[in-house]
């Protein structure tokens with residue numbers, strides 16, 4: 340039996356890498372004053388049909404449940420967030436700054452950087468229309484990637500503005516019901532042949548191609564970059580009006596993050612969706628909103644591909660795995676005495692391991708080294724004294740077993 344295509348098993352090393360990613364995500368989101376929340380993994384299919392757009396609806400993992408409801412595994416968090424915020428709007432002070440880490444499911448063709456399940460960090464702000472919020476959000480996204488050891492040489496945030504395109508379409512007298520389809524064509528233009536895009540754009544093909552080639556001008560985007568420049572972060576961003584985003588609900592600033600070398604798919608993406616809450620609540624609650632999501636798959640690939648980031652991850656994982664104390668049982672008669680001390684160590688919060696069955700002393704010390712123990716404690720002929728060995732310095736001491744707990748506490752607080 341194998342896992343389904345596009346689904347991963349997480350062996351201990353994979354779980355360590357995943358936890359490392361989650362820890363950085365959580366740490367930096369909190370640094371920006373975001374609080375954690377989560378929604379259900381299964382939602383009514385209708386939630387996504389309403390506003391996410393055709394691309395996501397095609398990729399839904401959906402089925403009819405035993406109560407005859409049409410349900411779908413969540414492909415993204417934003418519609419759930421809009422639903423929850425509309426229901427609980429009065430309970431929270433605005434702007435809301437919420438983050439979430441969870442698993443998402445899309446029935447996509449499995450390929451490099453795209454699986455059928457992935458984890459995302461979502462960071463969203465609700466109830467703030469000012470550009471200051473867009474700047475703060477992009478800064479957060481940049482700082483999260485910097486926390487992995489990436490620099491402006493490794494990644495770039497490509498920023499655009501849907502208003503730039505909707506203003507253009509309005510100027511060209513294109514009726515609003517065609518905007519979605521044209522925006523999708525512009526979004527795909529980087530990945531599709533010029534002929535296919537030209538066909539979709541019709542008479543607008545030439546002017547749009549020339550904007551895409553020459554770059555557009557937008558005061559709002561310039562202001563956004565200025566805001567990031569004040570923080571010393573302008574080197575991480577580039578204005579690129581070719582970024583439109585596939586999801587249908589975006590209304591203003593949109594952005595996507597890519598590796599500079601262009602080897603991988605998008606690391607993160609997001610933007611403003613000022614109408615979604617009103618649309619999903621049938622107009623009963625209206626609030627401006629913006630956010631982004633960063634996936635674990637491409638991020639993991641980039642970490643592995645960037646020596647500095649990879650080393651930082653490996654060191655963090657190795658340190659996190661280390662145990663504090665390894666108890667060596669040299670004489671089986673002392674096992675009971677050893678276990679009494681082990682229990683006390685663990686009650687104090689130390690990470691402790693020992694051999695479950697009789698083993699040669701040399702092998703036990705080897706295990707202590709492999710587990711990265713800081714101290715080994717040997718229970719043997721010396722009883723009621725025990726031998727302690729600080730593994731880094733090789734320093735050995737004989738300690739009265741009644742003094743052991745306080746001695747170890749001193750040694751560990753010194754070396755931590």
Ligand code: HAM
Pocket residue numbers: 414415416417445447452453454455456457459461462463586605606607608609610629630631632633634635636637638
């Ligand atoms: P998205 O661009 O669809 O945006 O996804 C965000 C990130 O999730 C992508 O940049 C990518 O790293 C990762 N991702 C998406 N699909 C897959 C997949 N099949 N396999 C692996 N990784 C994947 C959203 O989901 C929006 N809801 C983000 C947002 C939050 N907008 C506002 N708030």
